[in-house]
Amino acid sequence: MVNHHLDDLAVFVAVGREGNFTRAAAHLGVSPSAVSQTVRSLEERLGVRLLTRTTRSVTRTEAGEKLWRSIAPLLDQIDEHLSAVADYREHPAGTVRITADEFAVRFILWPKLKPLLDTYPEITIELTTDYGLTDIVAERFDAGVRVGGVIANDMIAMPIAPRMRLVTVASADYLARHAAPRTPAELTGHRCINLRLPTQGGLYPWEFGSGEHEFRVRVDGPLIMNSVLQILQGAIEGVGLAQLPNGLVQDYLDRGELVEVLREWSEPFEGYHLYYPNRQQTAAFRVVLDALKSGAIQD
Incomplete structure (x- = not known):
């Protein structure tokens, strides 16, 4: 031995x-x-x-x-x-691995972590896009990013983004050809763009809420994609209705390229959190943690 x-x-x-x-x-x-x-x-x-x-x-x-x-x-x-x-080195160094979904990587993590690449040249940041509930310990990630309600209790969790909404949108052209739905039940008569989660295989049901009532609706349509950015493009081009994070579509709503429907059924929910195991952290990870804390929870 x-x-x-x-x-x-x-x-x-x-x-x-x-x-x-x-x-x-x-x-x-x-x-x-x-x-x-x-x-x-x-x-x-x-x-x-x-x-x-x-x-x-x-x-x-x-x-x-x-x-x-x-x-x-x-x-x-x-x-x-x-x-x-x-950590006793003069400069923080090493690789920090984070798993998150596509929207969080592009719009939450990247803007805050990009400046670190020049400030800390000895730190490598690895961002892995994953829609599943990854076991970050088994997969040897330093941290994960998910919405607050789906994080294991044995993890340390820190909010890094404000509360968010899932908004149902369509192009003005689509709504000129199809009357806007007044309730989620009317979605059955509409062309909807579905999201297939890459790590789970099934179609993601659309989520709605009104007061204390929360429910999901299975929708149908001519297009299924595995990327929220692809779905956004499909909605802009008039393919059909889409349900997307408000942070992804707000600029398009402001410019009139998209129109929100069913707003009264879109309830805010807890936003993205960074979660990680309770163990000794490296200096490189603490640098990343501090960067993501900055301005994290402004509504």
Whole structure:
């Protein structure tokens, strides 16, 4: 056991986490053949198979699962301790990984984080677009961004944007051809642009509220997209009705390119929060945290 190198275990943990030699190699910055050889050598020294390989995937064997669950947290702790020591450097450095949906990345995170790229050249910011409820600990993200009501209780959460509304909009041209709906129930007679969540597969139901009553409506239409920016363009070009965050469409409403309908059914809700695990944070992450705190919750 004492002859087993820590680097070999780190490679095994990376493959076990990614479920793929190529992705693990990309994460480690080495070739897939080097990763495969390292894992094979580790298995030979241990005398047990750790991974089951197929043409499409790599899965952990029973022995591999036991080793992975024991070793992965320890290596993560080592990384955290090394990062803590690195905080004594003169300048903050390292990579900060954040997962968020498309709207949050473009309109909330990017404006605040872009200045850091010049101010802190030794910090790398990785922004991953994801509509799902990512397990940021398992996926080794430093933080995630989601609306306030869908954050796990064991996370630290900080508001980074004001309350928001989902607004139903259409172009003036579309409304000239189709009478504006007066209630959400009338959407069944309209052409609507649906959003298919990339990480969940299903069509996202439209959300409405009036007083204490909140409900969702399944809509139909000629167009399904997996990007709110694509849906915005479709609405501007008169394809149909769309439901989008108010921050995304406000400029188009002000210019008259879009018209809001069903406003009385659009209730404000808690806006975006940054959430992260309660553990020792690196100096680089604290720089990002401070940038996102600035002017976070002005309504």
